[in-house]
Amino acid sequence: MKKTIASLFALLAAFAAFAAEQEFIRLDITSQPSEATVAIDGEVRGVTPLTLLDVKPGKRLVTVSSPGYRTYDEFVVLQKGAYTQKNFELRPEKGLLLVRTDPAGCDVSYNGLSLGVTPLLITTFSAGNSYQLTLSQNGYGKKTVNVTLDGRRPKVVDETLTLDSGILDIVSDPVGAEVIVNGVSKGNSPVRVERVPRGIATIVLKKEGYEDLTREVKITAGDKQNLSVRMKGRPTRLSVVSIPERARVYVDDQFQGRSPVNVSVEGGTHRVRAELPGYAPMSRTVEVPNGGSVTEEFRLKSVLGRLEITTTPVGAEIWVDRKKRGITKSSKEGAQTSLPFAVEELLDGEHLVTVKMKGYEEASKRFEVAPSKTTELRVKLKRIFLPDIEITTVNGTVKRGQLLEQTALGSYRIETRPGLVEVIDSDDVKSVKPIE
Numbered sequence: 001m002k003k004t005i006a007s008l009f010a011l012l013a014a015f016a017a018f019a020a021e022q023e024f025i026r027l028d029i030t031s032q033p034s035e036a037t038v039a040i041d042g043e044v045r046g047v048t049p050l051t052l053l054d055v056k057p058g059k060r061l062v063t064v065s066s067p068g069y070r071t072y073d074e075f076v077v078l079q080k081g082a083y084t085q086k087n088f089e090l091r092p093e094k095g096l097l098l099v100r101t102d103p104a105g106c107d108v109s110y111n112g113l114s115l116g117v118t119p120l121l122i123t124t125f126s127a128g129n130s131y132q133l134t135l136s137q138n139g140y141g142k143k144t145v146n147v148t149l150d151g152r153r154p155k156v157v158d159e160t161l162t163l164d165s166g167i168l169d170i171v172s173d174p175v176g177a178e179v180i181v182n183g184v185s186k187g188n189s190p191v192r193v194e195r196v197p198r199g200i201a202t203i204v205l206k207k208e209g210y211e212d213l214t215r216e217v218k219i220t221a222g223d224k225q226n227l228s229v230r231m232k233g234r235p236t237r238l239s240v241v242s243i244p245e246r247a248r249v250y251v252d253d254q255f256q257g258r259s260p261v262n263v264s265v266e267g268g269t270h271r272v273r274a275e276l277p278g279y280a281p282m283s284r285t286v287e288v289p290n291g292g293s294v295t296e297e298f299r300l301k302s303v304l305g306r307l308e309i310t311t312t313p314v315g316a317e318i319w320v321d322r323k324k325r326g327i328t329k330s331s332k333e334g335a336q337t338s339l340p341f342a343v344e345e346l347l348d349g350e351h352l353v354t355v356k357m358k359g360y361e362e363a364s365k366r367f368e369v370a371p372s373k374t375t376e377l378r379v380k381l382k383r384i385f386l387p388d389i390e391i392t393t394v395n396g397t398v399k400r401g402q403l404l405e406q407t408a409l410g411s412y413r414i415e416t417r418p419g420l421v422e423v424i425d426s427d428d429v430k431s432v433k434p435i436e
Contacts, residue, residue: 095149139165139195166223209290233267233290305369
């Protein structure tokens with residue numbers, strides 16, 4: 001018994017000596033977030049907030065860790081007789097997420113905020129958490145993906161989007177029109193527009209000089225349609241003038257009035273004609289641009305000529321193409337040949353002139369009229385011998401012939417035969433009788 005008690009005292013003395021040599025100190029450890037696991041020199045000692053009373057002085061490795069946060073390692077020097085307090089702010093651990101889609105170029109958004117387009121590496125999400133991503137691209141249906149990140153181990157997401165659009169092949173006449181689909185310009189026609197969302201698509205075509213054209217097309221998923229349209233040109237102001245004026249103006253064989261005239265026409269090719277009596281008709285093809293104004297001038301060429309005719313004797317009737325035009329006159333009394341008689345505005349070509357005078361044979365002649373030129377004709381009429389008077393003299397002689405003159409004294413000059421003239425004095429005249 002005495003021996004056992006002696007051994008116990010010896011053991012207590014040894015422990016007291018050992019404790020005096022160690023001099024344990026107090027170490028308080030806190031963290032944000034709390035309940036982080038604390039290890040001292042690799043030995044787990046508890047969770048924060050943690051108070052340790054048996055930590056030896058010296059350089060100690062303190063490790064603080066918590067799920068979803070980066071592990072924090074720090075060497076802490078503990079002094080004998082000192083009280084040490086440490087606080088650790090843990091940083092969330094970020095995961096690695098690679099998002100790939102078919103087709104590529106899809107927008108990736110989280111809580112309505114776009115993160116970029118695929119293929120996309122996301123490094124801002126905290127590990128250990130779940131996230132709901134939205135994948136979208138014009139022409140494809142939206143898709144929602146739920147992802148949970150596990151530490152720093154990379155996670156790859158591969159998704160295929162379903163086509164939710166159609167294709168439009170657009171051709172216009174004329175080509176080169178700007179094509180706008182649902183408010184977005186898609187280039188100039190002819191053009192293929194892909195990924196047109198299903199539903200009613202509004203197509204607008206624009207081109208300078210043409211009226212805007214709008215069409216609505218119903219699109220279904222996977223649909224392919226052809227749209228061919230003809231655009232209407234903006235009206236053009238076509239002015240037609242002629243020299244001389246008052247010509248009849250025709251556009252595409254439609255009478256538009258007398259020049260000068262203004263006509264509203266569509267752009268393109270038009271046939272314009274001007275006509276005026278006495279002038280050769282003129283026509284030409286006119287290429288009219290859309291919008292603005294165009295002036296066309298017609299200098300008409302006269303097709304009228306002129307006739308000047310003189311007659312012997314004076315006082316003959318002038319007939320042209322069986323229409324009486326007048327009587328020739330002399331410049332002085334007693335003249336045998338007339339002044340020139342003018343017939344104006346004769347159409348170019350062949351005409352018939354006839355000269356008539358009582359007591360003379362009718363004379364007819366054909367002649368050619370050239371535009372803007374004067375044709376000169378001289379006509380000498382041949383007398384017709386037709387007795388028109390019978391005179392009986394006092395001695396019983398009968399004289400028949402044409403009366404040329406009866407003088408103031410009562411004498412008669414008569415032509416008894418062509419070219420033979422006799423004078424019968426008034427005293428020799430017994431009777432005078434006209435011949436019917």
